[in-house]
Amino acid sequence: MPKAVKIKNSTDKGIVEMLGGLLQSDKIKGVFTLKKMNESGAVAYSLITEVDELEKAVPFYPFMPMNAGRALSTFTLDGETQEPIAAVLRPCEIRAFIELVKRAQGSLENFLLISPVCAGVFPLKSLADGSLEKNLSRYWESVENAALDPNTRETCQSCEDFIPVHADMTIVTVGAKNLEEGCIVILNTKKAEEFASGVTGQTVSEETETEGTEKLKKLRREWKETVFEEFERNGVGQAALIKTFAACLGCHACSHACPICYCTFCDFDSKTCEYQPVSFHSELEQKGGLKVPPGNIFFHLGRMAHMAVSCVRCGMCSDVCPVGIPVASVFSRVGDSLQEVFEYIPGRNVEEPVPSGTYKEQEFVEIGEQ
């Protein structure tokens, strides 16, 4: 049974206390986590180097203003961070970071990765419109009861990968009673044990997978199957695809928010995909009309060809779509099937190459020989 530390404080406060201690003792130079910005209630990811600033930290606030995997990638782009940083990330954010590291877009070194067993996050709008605060206590109840919370992102409700992999420390949440009184930190690595050695708390033994997590996994799987069946009924076919993306403005916000879409100069923003006046003329000569701006379906299918293999199903894309297209539902469905074909799980192993960047000489042997 893995070693764990039980801190006598509520989960949020317990972790902030631990992080404050680590910062104070210089074991880490920075903390990356969610922080309340000011009285307005805005919450953003922050890199904090002063213990006082940690006061407003809310590590497990059910909100994902950006995929943190991308954030960590941006500050390790030209090499590992020189200072040790403790970062609190959700499981999908860690997996996204690992997918980026595979693409030479960051480094895992010198991070102490802390991740909760994730009960999901609320859609971005819900903070602005006040519904997040209203539904917050209900959310924590669902956590204790290992129940589905219908107010969280769609991708969260059908996510079975909510137990973090590659986290140094896993925070017990789902199914745990008394989250207000005790915070249990499972120490997965030697590094975690070293960092936790100065923490005031009781040494306990705790399993990551519990009755609670099994219960939630089952509920999530069932919901995922329901969503897939609905997709099979109404989401497949040319007409359905065109209908789904009919409102698309071509703003590319989905791509900008996606942790995997890191290309500073995206193919779909380049001259290759630009419609010069002559292209408008030639197409109009052949067809009776043209959507303006053209090429939305091409953008989405093309983006799938580029990144679906690494889709971690975080749901940022749906959240940022200004016209409410369920981008994540489509992309995660395609991602799922594609990953199955290549027997690949994004973020499972940093040494494992991305399927679209490698091959085996002996594979798919029946293809091409028909």
Add this chain to the structure above:
Amino acid sequence: MNSDSFPKIIGFLCNWCSYTGADLAGTARMKIPPAIRVVRVMCSGRIDPLFVLRAYLKGADGIMMMGCHPGDCHYQKGNYNARRRYVMLDSILGTLGLERERFGLWWVSASEAPRYAQATKDFTERIEEMGPNPLRDEIFL
């Protein structure tokens, strides 16, 4: 319907094996369906999935990818990448119900003229049975 002839099949052929094989079929006066419009690439590994998607969205009734047999690629490894890319496209199009049968990958070597003729004949028949790509008439994509 878009007045272009039906079927219109785009074939991406690698220069060294499949294009040469197709050329041999021509020299040998074999019957090749006029539906096939060949685009020569130096290697099947050059076939960007975006080429295939663009052809499909512009209304191509079928798209064929062709290259050297695995192990015989003129550039050693290009066709291995092509194979993975085809598998990826097949999965994406299949999941979305976008008529994955309109796409295919064939390994055709430089001497396999009859294979080229047979593959194009069979595929054209398949496409004729399937009918025109509905996206021919779809303007607002």
